[in-house]
Amino acid sequence: MALSSNGRGNNANATVAQRYTLLHPLLYTHIHALTSPPSLQKELMDLMLHPTPGVSAFPSDENMSTWTATIEGPDNTPYDSLTFKLSFDFPADYPYAPPVVLFKTPIYHPNVDFSGRICLDILKDKWSAVYNIGTVLLSLQSLLGEPNNSSPLNGQAAELWDKDPAEYKRLVLARHKTPEELDA
Numbered sequence: 001m002a003l004s005s006n007g008r009g010n011n012a013n014a015t016v017a018q019r020y021t022l023l024h025p026l027l028y029t030h031i032h033a034l035t036s037p038p039s040l041q042k043e044l045m046d047l048m049l050h051p052t053p054g055v056s057a058f059p060s061d062e063n064m065s066t067w068t069a070t071i072e073g074p075d076n077t078p079y080d081s082l083t084f085k086l087s088f089d090f091p092a093d094y095p096y097a098p099p100v101v102l103f104k105t106p107i108y109h110p111n112v113d114f115s116g117r118i119c120l121d122i123l124k125d126k127w128s129a130v131y132n133i134g135t136v137l138l139s140l141q142s143l144l145g146e147p148n149n150s151s152p153l154n155g156q157a158a159e160l161w162d163k164d165p166a167e168y169k170r171l172v173l174a175r176h177k178t179p180e181e182l183d184a
Contacts, residue, residue, distance in 0.1 A: 039095050040064055043133050055137035057088065065090045068104075069137055077145040078169040082176050086116075086140070088133065098127035101136060108168075108175040110147040110158035118143075119153045 040059070047057055057069035067088040073079025085104040091097045101123055103116035111119040122131055122139055152158035160168040 039132075040090060046132075047134060052134060052138065055134070055141060057133050057137060065092075065094075067099075067133070069133070071137060071141050071144070074141055074145040078165070078172045079144045082172075083178070088136075095129040095132070098123050098131075099133075099136070101140070106175045106177050108154070108157055108171045109144065110149050110152040110154050110161055111143055113153040117153065119148070119151055 041064070044059060054072040054074075055070065057067050060066045060068065067090070069086040069088055071084045071086065073082040073084070083105070084107060087100075087102050087104055089100040091099070101118055103112055103118065106114075107116070113119075118140070120139060120143060122128075122136065147158065147161060149158040149161060157168070157171070160171065
């Protein structure tokens with residue numbers, strides 16, 4: 001939509017949201033929230049009202065379809081007391097299609113490659129609209145303690161998990177970065 005010299009749109013077909021987005025940039029976030037999938041808004045409220053220990057997720061300020069999540073490593077695993085950041089990108093047809101989830105914190109794990117991509121069936125062919133952000137986070141947290149070594153993305157990690165737990169833990173700690181190190 002082009003703006004005339006008086007700042008008003010000259011396109012009569014522009015939606016109210018388009019006009020306000022151009023004329024009032026501060027309203028963009030509020031308009032976007034109104035047009036984002038209701039399921040994401042509901043999930044945000046559920047996560048805020050019923051937090052699950054060890055996991056959290058929040059949308060970005062600019063885009064309700066992009067979220068940042070954190071997972072605490074499960075107790076009594078090589079990931080114990082480590083924190084991991086993840087990104088969630090939700091497709092327009094969510095919850096009928098899975099989000100794209102990536103580890104942003106470097107992680108050494110049989111089911112995660114070095115770019116952060118995750119091999120987890122519920123994020124691929126086993127996705128169902130009954131899953132939500134919370135179930136994905138809990139599944140990922142569980143995967144940290146119970147990798148699927150029959151379908152690894154990192155074959156070396158799968159082998160070490162079974163054969164040399166001490167070396168596995170050393171490599172986990174060598175690869176991990178704290179949130180402060182990631183932000184630097």
